[in-house]
Amino acid sequence: MKRAISKENHKWLRIISSLIPLILLFLVVYLIATGFAIQAPTTTLPIERINIERIVLNPEELVVTLLNSGPNDVEVAQVLVNDAIWGGFIEPSNVIPRLGRAILTIPYPWVEGEPLTLTIITSNGFKFKKEIEAAILTPPFTFEQAYTYILIGVYVGIIPVFLGEGWFPFLRGISSRWFRFLLSFTAGMLIF
Amino acid sequence: MKEKTEKVGRRRDFIKAMGVFGLSIGLGSLITKKVEAHENHFPMPIRSNSLVAIGSVPAHGFHPLNSASKSVNNPSPRVKAPYSQSPKVMNPMSFLTHFDLGKVIDSNGKRVREFTLSSYPSFIEVASKVSFPAWTFNGTVPGPTLRCVEGETIRIKFLNGDIHPHTIHFHGIHPANMDGVFEIIEPGKGYTYEFKAEPFGVFPYHCHTMPITKHIAKGLYGTLIIDPKEPRPKAKEMVMVMNGFDVDFDGENEFYTVNGIANYYMDYPIRIKLGELIRIYLVNMTEFDLINSFHLHANMFWWYPNGTSLTPSEYTDTVMLCQGQRGIMEFSYKYPGRFLFHAHQSEFAERGWIGMFEVFE
Numbered sequence A: 001m002k003r004a005i006s007k008e009n010h011k012w013l014r015i016i017s018s019l020i021p022l023i024l025l026f027l028v029v030y031l032i033a034t035g036f037a038i039q040a041p042t043t044t045l046p047i048e049r050i051n052i053e054r055i056v057l058n059p060e061e062l063v064v065t066l067l068n069s070g071p072n073d074v075e076v077a078q079v080l081v082n083d084a085i086w087g088g089f090i091e092p093s094n095v096i097p098r099l100g101r102a103i104l105t106i107p108y109p110w111v112e113g114e115p116l117t118l119t120i121i122t123s124n125g126f127k128f129k130k131e132i133e134a135a136i137l138t139p140p141f142t143f144e145q146a147y148t149y150i151l152i153g154v155y156v157g158i159i160p161v162f163l164g165e166g167w168f169p170f171l172r173g174i175s176s177r178w179f180r181f182l183l184s185f186t187a188g189m190l191i192f
Numbered sequence B: 001m002k003e004k005t006e007k008v009g010r011r012r013d014f015i016k017a018m019g020v021f022g023l024s025i026g027l028g029s030l031i032t033k034k035v036e037a038h039e040n041h042f043p044m045p046i047r048s049n050s051l052v053a054i055g056s057v058p059a060h061g062f063h064p065l066n067s068a069s070k071s072v073n074n075p076s077p078r079v080k081a082p083y084s085q086s087p088k089v090m091n092p093m094s095f096l097t098h099f100d101l102g103k104v105i106d107s108n109g110k111r112v113r114e115f116t117l118s119s120y121p122s123f124i125e126v127a128s129k130v131s132f133p134a135w136t137f138n139g140t141v142p143g144p145t146l147r148c149v150e151g152e153t154i155r156i157k158f159l160n161g162d163i164h165p166h167t168i169h170f171h172g173i174h175p176a177n178m179d180g181v182f183e184i185i186e187p188g189k190g191y192t193y194e195f196k197a198e199p200f201g202v203f204p205y206h207c208h209t210m211p212i213t214k215h216i217a218k219g220l221y222g223t224l225i226i227d228p229k230e231p232r233p234k235a236k237e238m239v240m241v242m243n244g245f246d247v248d249f250d251g252e253n254e255f256y257t258v259n260g261i262a263n264y265y266m267d268y269p270i271r272i273k274l275g276e277l278i279r280i281y282l283v284n285m286t287e288f289d290l291i292n293s294f295h296l297h298a299n300m301f302w303w304y305p306n307g308t309s310l311t312p313s314e315y316t317d318t319v320m321l322c323q324g325q326r327g328i329m330e331f332s333y334k335y336p337g338r339f340l341f342h343a344h345q346s347e348f349a350e351r352g353w354i355g356m357f358e359v360f361e
Ligand SMILES: [Cu+2]
Pocket: B165, B166, B167, B207, B208, B209, B215, B220
């Protein structure tokens, strides 16, 4: 009886002890999420960051995707192409909210094969640059292109698996020691 | 062990081979696509709104997109240069023809021409929507154009309203303690510069506190004109201070201007009368770049280096000025119409140092 009770206690103890770290983890996550424990360092200086994510080159036109990855809203004030003040359209707004995106369309007579530099200047004078080493037309999306990508996928992802399947009868015949070796070898390769 | 490495090698080779095979097929088809795309899209009609014929598109700036207007064939709406650097200060159009004559007072029986200059920080708009945390004389960059006559005693009462120490260093002839170099004026303090205005000519003034590059790049400079006792011939007079703004403080200018706002006189052309004599006091206060220049379209001008002689040295359409260099130009237009003036360094012109005269009959 005594032993049973202690065994019962032991079981509860184990459950509780396994739960405590989990509860603590949730607590920590909660505190971090609510910003209770850590006060994020603040500054009165404006800090701005814009990522020029993508530049699509169309005939006589650049289409640029901008991401505001900084802590504040950012107002795009000027755009320079090859260091000259240029301009264009920006949508949905020239004020990009935090973590928001904007699409910039710039009419520009770019020259094929030559480098191109795009500079964004914000209302607070922050400057962000992206260089294209050699300007070429961005191919438009087509089903043929999609087909190509599917083919690549088939070549590198599906065909090797089928080739591997061919080994199955051979693998069935080998000893479990060798089988384990091959399995761990494969796992190692995958990790590699 | 040996067998294992061999296998690794073989498997790796296999993967590599497959990868290269697949990639080459993929790339091959991409390249074919590109060629096709070229054939499909070129030649494109050139946009009908290709702007001014000097190869620069002056200040487009931005507008929030109105989806209906988005098209390669639609001109992008132009955002004009701001009309002034900040709401309460003189705009560059007034600045162009404004000369601060000070106040002539009687100081213990001595005739003195007195000016007041205060330095204080201000956020100024130097290009459409671009704000610059400037250090100013009286709120603008460049500071006011002071004007007096040769031989007069001038007194400049300086008050430093900034949180940084400053001075005013005038070019010209004056005593050592009036040179604005060793007497550093602390925040909240003042200093009175007093000297005999000589010789006649056009002179820059600027802060001379270390680090000087910073104090000039931030905007502490202006123009002092000393007229000859016998005045120059009657003319429509203007002052143009060429400068640059390093808005991200990386040691190079993003924008170039005359009188403080990029593309200003492009968006607000300067109207002048046909045949009227124009006299421009031109000063180069550009920091970081060694030289700046002025090029006048469809005309020639007489050039008086430093304005210290009444005889011009040159009849030209372009002058090149080093940092701090200046002079006076005189010309009149023979034909009506719109004529550009700009730095002949195309890079500066395309970054805001460009303007237009509108000559009317
Ligand atoms: Cu200073």
